[in-house]
Amino acid sequence: MSTEALTPDRILEATEEVLRRYGPGKATVVDVARALGVSHGSVYRHFRTKAALREAVTERWLEQAVTELAPLAEGPGPAAERLTTWLSALFAAKRRKAGGDPELFATYEVLIGESSAVVAEHVDHLVGQLARIIEDGHRQGEFAAPESGFTMTARAVFDATDRFHDPVHAAEWSAPDIDDAFAAVLALVLRGLRA
């Protein structure tokens, strides 16, 4: 089955497929190899361990969210509005993924729990986007000067809204009053940022 070259990308695609089909508990490297029509030894030539393979899949998946949100962070308009839009989009995207395909979401929850380093980097990217919005807001006189740097403040905003984007809270996202709760926290945060 060597009609196509065995690239890391092809392996990652097959791994995603296997994870989607069998879930995180039953997806094996042998399954991935079988799906590609090669021996599992070949997979190990491209990824040193099963953990590295799963990490690469996780990285890919998280990257998607970052690029989806980037335009919202850079767009024009008042910072408060952009912040609202950005946080709402983050929340909506997470909810959509959690509600739309709960099994796949659960799979990624497991993967995320396995590789905290990858997640930390992803969070840093998101906080970076938040920091940019807040910095813009300050430049336009909309937001007060932060006491301890834009990144620290962005981090605080990210932490304060944790309940609305951290997958560990996914079960709470279908509660009837979750939108009110989100609006209340968002309002509190915006008041805290304003000049």
Add this chain to the structure above:
Amino acid sequence: MSTEALTPDRILEATEEVLRRYGPGKATVVDVARALGVSHGSVYRHFRTKAALREAVTERWLEQAVTELAPLAEGPGPAAERLTTWLSALFAAKRRKAGGDPELFATYEVLIGESSAVVAEHVDHLVGQLARIIEDGHRQGEFAAPESGFTMTARAVFDATDRFHDPVHAAEWSAPDIDDAFAAVLALVLRGLRA
């Protein structure tokens, strides 16, 4: 072994002991009965199911935290200071319990996950204490009038600090920068509340 009457309280104590010793996975009603020197049928005379028994233990444990914090919510002084003290005490207590006896904490994490209704009531109590502080702050002109009621605002404060009291985040509480993160969120929240 009928030297003492078999009361719900004695059963609960024995259950706690058994949970502490064997953990949530291996603690059985038979174990509890054995520890009390009675048959397990007797335990079922006081608690309809094993789940009800566990719930009662959880309730008792959570109650403890509420009564510990109550004096801080009612004490004198500026509301901002009381809020800081209260939230810091909540965070400190959780950290102490998580770090001091991780196994026991893990046990209670499991119990908490089992009975969301009990937890919801407990959260309501805590939010009530927060609401009292915020209401006092408003009465003294320290805090602005909340847009959507004191309870809703208190809930927002509770949600915004979720990362620092929700057991699902316990693993993050030993990170080196967690105190800075807490201080940053607290500062953001206080700015959001101020008049």
Add this chain to the structure above:
DNA sequence: CGAGTGACAGATTTCAATATCTGTCACTCG
């Protein structure tokens, strides 16, 4: 009478044998 018992049925858990998987490496073959 009524708190406590213990045997019971069906559900759940344990345990050990068996199968599968992970990661390595000497090897093949284009």
Add this chain to the structure above:
DNA sequence: CGAGTGACAGATATTGAAATCTGTCACTCG
């Protein structure tokens, strides 16, 4: 040469039979 192989050792997962547990209830006995 070097991408891909497949047999292998040790680790992990599966399986089904046996043991234990949950919840009930007719019963005992002070």
